[in-house]
Amino acid sequence: MEILLESYSIYFAVFIFIIVILIWYLRKNNHTTIKTISKIETAKKLGTHEPVSLHPVIDIDQCIGSGACITACPESDVIGLVNGQAHVINASRCVGHGACFHACPSQAITLCIGTEKRGVELPHLNQNFETNVPGIFIAGELGGMGLIKNAIEQGKQVVAYLSKKLKKFPETDFDIIIIGAGPAGIAASLTAAQLGLKFLTLEQDSLGGTVFNFPRKKIVMTSPVDLPLYGKMKLKETSKSELLNIWESALNENNIFINVNEKVESIRKTEDFFEVNTSKKIYTCKAIVLSIGRRGSPKKLNIPGEEKEKVAFRLIESELIVNQNILVVGGGDSAIEAALMLSESGSNDVTLSYRGDKFSRLKQRNFENIADAFANKKINVLFNSNLLEIFDDKVLISLNKSGDTLALPNDLVYILAGGELPSQFLQKIGIKITKKYGDAVLKHDD
16 A cells, blocks of 8 residues: 555656646746747837848748757847747848758758848859859859858859869860959869869959958858868857958968959850950950859949048948048948947947938847947937938938938048949840749758
C-alpha cells in the first residue's frame, strides 16, 4: 500500500509539474503574441511593415514556431511570433541575409522580391547570373541581392562558372572585364586572380563602389564571409573604413590593380567577343561581369542652384565638417545617417528636409537615433517640405502644409534622395529589365 501511495505521489507531482510548465508556456506565448501584434500595428503606422524589395514570406501552414528564424536574423524585429507561429513585422528592414530561410527547420520561408502592389525593376538573370545577352553576367545589388555578403558570394560564383566556359573563345585583351569595384566586383577580381584568368576591373568612382559612399562609421557587415586569396573575414560588425582597408590589403598583397575613375561609356557585342569603350580606352574581352549596383546615378531634384559647388550627393569625412549651416534632403537611411553624422560635433546647425509627413522604412537604430536627435534639438526636422532653390548663402524651402516658404542660412547642401537604376545603360547593351511583383528569389523547392 505504501509503495502504491508513493507511486501515486510521484505521478501527481509529475502531473502538477507538467501543468505548471503548460501554464507558464501559455502565458509566455500569450505575452509574446500581444507584444508582436503591437509591433506589427506600429510597423503599419510607420510604413515599415510593407517591404521595400527582398523580404521573407512565411507559409503559416508549414511554420512550427521554432523561432529559429528570429534568432538567425541579424536585424531587429523583422519577424516575430503570433500564437506560436512566425509573422513578418518590419519587412522593410530585411537586408536579404537569407539567414531566416536557411534556419527554418520546416522550410516555411520563401525570400521574395517586390509585392503585389509594389514592383521592383530587375534585369533578367538565369541561375548562373547570366543576362539575356550571352556573356554578360550581373552580380550583387543590381541583380536584387544587396547584402554585402550575398554580393561577395555572387561575385565568386560568377567567375568560378566563367572559368570553365571561356576556353573556346578567340584571343582578346582580357578573358573577363569586371565593371564596378564594390563588394561583388572585388570578390570577382580576387576569384579571377585565384583562377589565373586574365581580367580587368573598371570603377567609375573609387574602390568600394557604393560602400565607399556610405557614411564613415556606418556598419556594413553583419556576419563573416570568405574572401578569395584572403580568407575568412571574421567580423560581425564592421565599419566602412575597416572593410575598405581589408579589401585594399587583399588586392595589394596579390598585386591586383583596379582602374578607378574610369567610366564605361558603351559595350558592343561582336560575333565572338565584346568591345568595352571607356572614358580612356577601348578594350576587348570574352565575358563581362556587371557589379555596378542599382544606383547608377544619384537622384537629382532639378531645381535652381543644384549645380553649385556646395551641393553634394554623398557624404565623406563628416568629422572634418564643423561650424556649418547644413541642409540634408531625404528621408531614407542614408539621409538620416548623414544628418546624424553631421550633428555629432555639436558645432553644425543641421536641418533635415523630407517631403513625407513621417519617416518610414528606416532601420530601427536609425529611427530611434533620429527621434532622439530631434527631441533633443540636435537636428531640425522639416516634414512635408521641399527644397525649392539653392543660393550661395541660403536655401528656400517650401512648407507644403502651410504653403509658406522658409529661407534658411546655408553653407552646405547634401541631397540624399536615392539613386536611379541605370536602365538606359543596360537597355543600350540589350539587357531586358522587368518589374518583379512578389517573385520568389529563394524557395526550398529550388
